[in-house]
Amino acid sequence: MIQGVQIDLISADRLDNMTTMEKIRLILDDVMEGNIVVLEKGLTPDEQSRLIEITMLEITPDGFSGIEMETYSAKDAGSSGGGLFGRLLGKKGPGTRMTVIGPANQMKTIKKDKDLISAWVSSR
Amino acid sequence: MNLFIRTKKRLSKFLNAFFKKRQSRIGIYGPPNAGKTTLSNRIVRDWTGDALGPVSEIPHETRRARRKEGITISNQNGNTVTIDIVDTPGVTTKIDYQEFIEYGMEKDDAVKRAREATEGVAEAMHWLREDIDGVIYMLDATLDPFTQVNIMLVGIIESRDLPVIIVANKIDLPDASASAIRKAFPQHPVIPVSGLEGNNMEELYEKMLDYFG
Numbered sequence: 443m444i445q446g447v448q449i450d451l452i453s454a455d456r457l458d459n460m461t462t463m464e465k466i467r468l469i470l471d472d473v474m475e476g477n478i479v480v481l482e483k484g485l486t487p488d489e490q491s492r493l494i495e496i497t498m499l500e501i502t503p504d505g506f507s508g509i510e511m512e513t514y515s516a517k518d519a520g521s522s523g524g525g526l527f528g529r530l531l532g533k534k535g536p537g538t539r540m541t542v543i544g545p546a547n548q549m550k551t552i553k554k555d556k557d558l559i560s561a562w563v564s565s566r
Numbered sequence: 567m568n569l570f571i572r573t574k575k576r577l578s579k580f581l582n583a584f585f586k587k588r589q590s591r592i593g594i595y596g597p598p599n600a601g602k603t604t605l606s607n608r609i610v611r612d613w614t615g616d617a618l619g620p621v622s623e624i625p626h627e628t629r630r631a632r633r634k635e636g637i638t639i640s641n642q643n644g645n646t647v648t649i650d651i652v653d654t655p656g657v658t659t660k661i662d663y664q665e666f667i668e669y670g671m672e673k674d675d676a677v678k679r680a681r682e683a684t685e686g687v688a689e690a691m692h693w694l695r696e697d698i699d700g701v702i703y704m705l706d707a708t709l710d711p712f713t714q715v716n717i718m719l720v721g722i723i724e725s726r727d728l729p730v731i732i733v734a735n736k737i738d739l740p741d742a743s744a745s746a747i748r749k750a751f752p753q754h755p756v757i758p759v760s761g762l763e764g765n766n767m768e769e770l771y772e773k774m775l776d777y778f779g
Contacts, residue, residue: 487725490718491691494659498688501661503677508660511714515721546660551714 447478447548447563454483462489466496473545474506478563484513484541510549512559513541589636590778591650591697595690595723596704597715598625598656601735603632605704605761606653610634612767624669628655629682631690639771647779652698655686657719694722700729700778707734707742707758711750720751729777734758737765 450472457465465485470493472479485493497509542551542559553560594602607617614637632653640646661683666676694701701723705711723730732751734744737758744758757773759766 487718487722488695491695491722494657494718495688495691497659498661498684498691501680501684503663503680507662508658511659511718513714513718515717547662554712554714 445565447476447565449478449480451480452482457481457483462492465489466493469493469543470496470500470509473509473543474500476545476548476565478542478544478549478561481541481543484539506545508546509543510546510551510561511541511543512551512554512561514539514557514559589648589650590699591633591652592700592702592774592778593631593652593654593690593694593698594702594704595654595657595694595719597706597713598658599623600656600704600706601761602656602704603628603653605702605733605735605759606632606634606651608761608764608767609639609651610637612771613637613639624666624671626655626661626666626679626683626686628653629679629686631655631686631693639774641772641775645775645779647775649700649774649778652693654690654693655683657687657690657715659715661687695726698728701731702774703730703732703754704735705732705747707736707744707747708739711747716750720754724753730754731770731773731777732756733770735761738763 452468460468466489469479469481493509500506501508540559542549542561544561544563548564550562551559594606596602610616614634616634633650634653635650636648637651638646638648661680663673663676663680666679667673671679703716703720703723705716720730720732732747732754734742734747734756736742737744738760742758744756748756755773755777757766757770759770
């Protein structure tokens with residue numbers, strides 16, 4: 443049996459076709475299996491808020507203890523659906539770029555710079 | 567009373583009820599152990615003589631949001647604002663009961679505390695989307711403000727167009743740095759305070775009058 447950590451890279455195209463709850467379920471189901479999820483396009487602030495809320499409801503003693511997450515902020519509001527036109531179209535502020543999410547008990551971010559995220563991941 | 571007057575009164579009552587602005591609900595948000603309850607108690611005590619909740623050095627002492635309604639803050643110029651203060655549990659993306667055992671708690675108590683804390687954080691996030699009109703975002707000025715939770719929470723607050731004041735707490739401690747917090751969040755006012763000692767609360771109240779009035 444191969445031992446290690448599975449890393450799932452999810453494309454922006456796939457995320458664009460999903461509802462907020464579908465995205466959150468996809469992320470949490472994956473992370474709860476011990477996998478690391480890398481999103482090509484990050485979550486909106488509203489989705490991040492719901493992700494925290496639902497993560498809390500999934501935590502169990504001696505089981506899932508939550509998530510560790512790192513992301514790059516959007517370069518500018520206009521490039522990611524924010525700004526005046528984005529708001530007129532009902533979009534809620536700038537989104538985020540690439541996001542790394544993993545199980546809190548396995549993932550520890552050791553470095554986060556403007557353009558570099560270094561993560562240390564342990565297998566169970 | 568003729569029909570015209572009765573109708574006019576009913577219409578007036580309906581319009582008042584419909585357009586009446588409820589008091590602004592100001593949520594005190596931030597990571598665990600930033601001093602949210604200490605500051606909440608300070609604000610409530612200064613203006614009502616009451617208190618809101620107990621404090622402790624163990625994280626997640628506040629597991630359910632506590633609300634104190636109808637706090638009227640005023641200054642010498644006669645400006646006033648009446649708000650409801652909501653003290654929330656510390657927001658985090660992970661909670662492990664083992665952390666509480668390290669503070670000397672029994673396992674059953676630690677598990678119970680963790681369960682209550684997860685429910686409290688979920689509730690606080692829900693309220694942020696549905697029920698909060700303004701935010702005091704609390705940070706421990708002795709710690710690095712550049713954490714994912716802080717950046718994410720401030721981003722969520724900004725996306726909802728809520729007025730936000732950032733409080734750099736614990737300035738009574740020698741290694742506190744309000745300037746590091748100003749550097750992290752230059753787009754928002756940062757007020758350095760000590761919730762414990764009551765330092766610089768006047769400046770915070772002036773900013774609350776300005777932002778939440």
